[in-house]
Amino acid sequence: MAKVVQERKMGTATNSPLVTYLLMFAKYSVGAQRAAPALARHLLCPKTTLYSAGINRNKVLSLKRIGWLYPIFLHHGLLLRASAVRWLEMRVNMPVHVEWVGHACFRIRRDGGPTIVTDPYTQRNVSLPEDTTIEGDTVIVSSLTDRAHGNPKLVRGNPRVINALDLAVSGTEAQVEGSPLITLKVRESDTHESGSPKDNAMYALKVGGLWILHMGDLGYGISGQEMAPCVGRCDLLLALVGQTNTIPLKDLDFLIDHLKPKWIVPMHYLLWWPSKMHPLSEFLARRRRDPLIYARSSTVKFPLETPGVGRPIIIVLEPSGCPTELRQSLKDVSPPGNVGA
Numbered sequence: 001m002a003k004v005v006q007e008r009k010m011g012t013a014t015n016s017p018l019v020t021y022l023l024m025f026a027k028y029s030v031g032a033q034r035a036a037p038a039l040a041r042h043l044l045c046p047k048t049t050l051y052s053a054g055i056n057r058n059k060v061l062s063l064k065r066i067g068w069l070y071p072i073f074l075h076h077g078l079l080l081r082a083s084a085v086r087w088l089e090m091r092v093n094m095p096v097h098v099e100w101v102g103h104a105c106f107r108i109r110r111d112g113g114p115t116i117v118t119d120p121y122t123q124r125n126v127s128l129p130e131d132t133t134i135e136g137d138t139v140i141v142s143s144l145t146d147r148a149h150g151n152p153k154l155v156r157g158n159p160r161v162i163n164a165l166d167l168a169v170s171g172t173e174a175q176v177e178g179s180p181l182i183t184l185k186v187r188e189s190d191t192h193e194s195g196s197p198k199d200n201a202m203y204a205l206k207v208g209g210l211w212i213l214h215m216g217d218l219g220y221g222i223s224g225q226e227m228a229p230c231v232g233r234c235d236l237l238l239a240l241v242g243q244t245n246t247i248p249l250k251d252l253d254f255l256i257d258h259l260k261p262k263w264i265v266p267m268h269y270l271l272w273w274p275s276k277m278h279p280l281s282e283f284l285a286r287r288r289r290d291p292l293i294y295a296r297s298s299t300v301k302f303p304l305e306t307p308g309v310g311r312p313i314i315i316v317l318e319p320s321g322c323p324t325e326l327r328q329s330l331k332d333v334s335p336p337g338n339v340g341a
Contacts, residue, residue, distance in 0.1 A: 221251025
């Protein structure tokens, strides 16, 4: 006598194993991948029941009566699994757009994803009007004590704000795009012109399968041991190259050699506002062996299709936050074309 399965929510009762199976299959189709192995075991061991796959034991059926449906169940489970794998691959390999706004501020997003803003500056610090703002969904700052790196008000609306320094100090974690934000407490240069160097944080985030390391406002050379949390998490390095108050170029060389990024986007160097920072040319002269691309744009899409060269590729972007009337003057001082080394 077949066991009667009561479907209280659906108001049905049947002694047909096929109808019962289909009702249960509809309800538990999300768990098909887990249930399929249990059904496979039943073929070898008839006493195996569906609740071993996590299904409520009140829904147990006589598998001898529905064993012939196993191929259908398994096929659907495999289709679900294949679809999930394809979805994950698409998410992991989605193009990532990186826009340099200026100074240490970037806007980062994958296709169809939220926009992440890093280290937004205070407009007055870079000679911009106070009403100059940008769009973003999540803001990550290396600290909230530095007006040049920690001004969430630059971003319109009510974005989520993450203070990387707070995470590094407290040992807590935040998720960005489904992956943990890796933080490392550092500080400004001991010879900072303010006379009072501030703590801040480097941070690495994963977007669309691409690990991006932002150097925050690091002001000195750090050891390989200190960089350990960032090893393997630096496909793209957003590099401080202006020297004044930040890491010297010789120490930056060591960091690059240790972390082995595929791409480097320079930031935090002399631009349109009065500053004691050094120009980009000094960094480029020091890295003559690295391939160099002048994007002639403020945005670049990763990953770049470039041949394996064994060295990081430097990509120079134009700051999108630069006032329109000054953009030509910035172009005039940068060498023309793309240069390979």
